[in-house]
Amino acid sequence: MRAADTLQASxxxxxxxxxxxxxxxxxAGFLVDWTGAYRGEADAVVRPRTTDEVSAVVRICSGAGARICVQGGNTGLVGGSVPPARRDPERPTILLSTSRMTDIDEVDVIGxxxxxxxxxTVAAIDARAAQAGLAFPIDLASRESATAGGVVSTNAGGTRMIRRGNTRSQVLGIEAVLADGRVLRRWTSLIKDNVGYDLPGLLAGSEGTLAVVTRVLFRLVVPPAxxxxAVAAVDHVxxxxxLIGAASSQxxxxxxxxxxxxAGIALVHExxxxxxxxxxxxxxxLLEVCGPGDIEAATAELxxxxxxxxxxxxxPAPARALWGARESHTExxxxxxxxxxxKLDISVPIRALxxxxxxxxxxxxxxxxxxxxxxxxxxGDGNIHVNLLDVPVERAGDVTDTVFGIVSAHGGSISAEHGIGRAKARWTHLGRSDVDLDAMRAIKSALDPQWLLNPGVIFG
Structure with a gap:
């Protein structure tokens, strides 16, 4: 019996x-990313329902030396949510989908x-928070399909980052399965808990290369009353x-x-x-603002x-039609x-925008x-989504080099919020020194000594 067949039976x-x-x-639908640019191969797609099942799946794969690609809503834009393009007949590959792991706890209103x-999904978590008069501080155009595990794994930013911070800032606790199948559980609503390393913070942004995130304890916020x-047509960046500075000053x-x-507005209008x-x-x-008093009058004055x-x-918010102009861009x-x-997600210092x-x-x-x-x-945070249309496939690397050269010249980052995935692995040296990359590889080797989790992501 083939190794893959034995693995599947287990x-x-x-x-x-x-x-x-x-x-x-x-x-098929699990093996191509949202952009259509990345397609992978796997011996099986596995859909566990609980953390215990994920633990057992990972333990079996570890024992068999099988590689694991973890996938949430598959809304990523850097190829990190699909497996490598070619299977290794000696090392089976499975895609672990969290699509059945959709439970949301009751809201802790006090905490x-x-x-x-x-x-x-992000939308489902926000809806549960709204039932308790609270709000989920992470918001994305892909809210209906982006998942808790996905936003943590990529440390997503989104439209509310200017006010609330990135996903790492919203994580109070985490449950994750390590590469050997053991379950790491750091789960507390304490505002202050400073015992040792910040492991939830480490897993946020690790893109599934260090552990399989199974549950997350998220911070919630009180929404503005x-x-x-406002959408303003302006002549200059x-x-x-x-305008942002003036709003804060007022x-x-x-x-x-x-x-x-x-160019973008004309496209979504079409x-x-x-x-x-x-x-x-x-x-x-586009500005969304809140504050005391007559907020409409204050914004009009601004x-x-x-x-x-x-x-x-x-x-008045939520002003879905105005937001629609922004959120329709990607599609x-x-x-x-x-x-x-x-699609290149970059950031530069705000002064360089x-x-x-x-x-x-x-x-x-x-x-x-x-x-x-x-x-x-x-x-507000210097993040530009660069979209280059009609580029011949064979020239994609050339234009990426050009864009990243511009970013580097302005002191920016080649990945603001989408992660590295497979798409940017060859350019990580532009944003990290050799010592930095060596430290990252040491952490990867310590937590995943066989390098089974999300092969090819971040490190190539």
Whole structure:
């Protein structure tokens, strides 16, 4: 009997026949990422239901030397949620899906926290929090499919990071299965607990390479009593930066700050979204703010006193139509490119944003081939999502080199919030020294000595 067949038989004893998928058609959706740019191969897709089942699955795989790719909602954009493109006949590969692990605990209203299994979606966690008058501080355009385990593994930022911080800031406790099958449980709602290393913080952002996250204890927040959303058409990136600073100076709390370009707004408008302002401009800044008193009047005063603002529209939150212009970007871009979109998630110091935007917008001007840059991102934290459309597949590496060269020149990072995955593994030296990378490999080897978890992710 082949090693893979023996492995599958053992896994079926743990999760049941129906939850070990080997039929190519049944597996197909798990083996391609959201962008369509990354496709992998696996001997089986395994869908455990509990932490105990994950523990047993990992223990069996460890004993067999089988590699494990962990997948949540499969909304990642760097190829980290699918297995390697080629199977090793001597080392079976399984894809461990958390799709059945969707339980969410009752909310601890006093401690303002909630526990959730790794497969629970961001939207579901926020809905449970809302039942208790609280809110989940992580928000993403992919909220309906992005999962607890996924946002922790990538240390996702999202639209609320300017106010709440990244996912690591929201993790109070974690339950995870180590590479040998043992269960690590650091689970407490204590505000202060300073005993030893911050292992939950280490696992946040580790992209499934150190352990399999099975449950997370998340911090919850009190939502603002009222908020407004404004979209302003502006002539310069600096105007958007100044607008954020002015809002804070006037006592407003900035909940979100997003920057878009006319190219992006035109694209989402083509696909059914309304144009947010009557006037056109090179850039559009979306602000969601809250504060005491008449928040609408205060925001209107802020906008009227801003130089370089061509037009603006203001609506009470949640203002889904205004947010739709921003949140439709990713899908509209994917539908508009003749080739898989080269998607690069980068950050630069906020002071460098105007120059970086200009440099990145010129990536398609080389004349060697058609390339349409569409830029948008979280202007309040220096995060730009660079989307390059119609790039010939064989030139994707070249344009990535160009973009990362610009990022490096501005003192930025090649990965702001999406992780490294497989897509950026060859460029990690741009953001980490040899000593830094050696320390990361030492941690990987200590927790996963066989290097079975998410092979090829981060380290290539």
């Amino acid at each position: 896994l079926r004893e743990v999760v049941g026949d129906a939850n070990v998928l080997t039929d190519p058609d049944a597996m 303002r926290c909630v526990g959730a299994q790794a497969g629970a 009222s908020a407004v959303v 600096q105007t958007a930066i100044d 006592g407003l709390t900035v909940e979100a700050a997003e920057l878009m370009t006319e 696909h059914g979204q309304r144009h947010p302002t009557a006037s056109r401009a090179p850039f559009y800044v 906008l009227s006193g801003t130089d370089g603002l061509a037009d603006a529209v203001l609506e 509209s871009i994917a539908r508009s490119s003749a080739t898989p979109v080269v 105007p120059e970086a935007f200009a440099d990145l917008a010129g990536v398609g001007d080389s004349g060697d081939f058609d390339c349409r840059p569409v830029l948008f991102g979280h202007v």
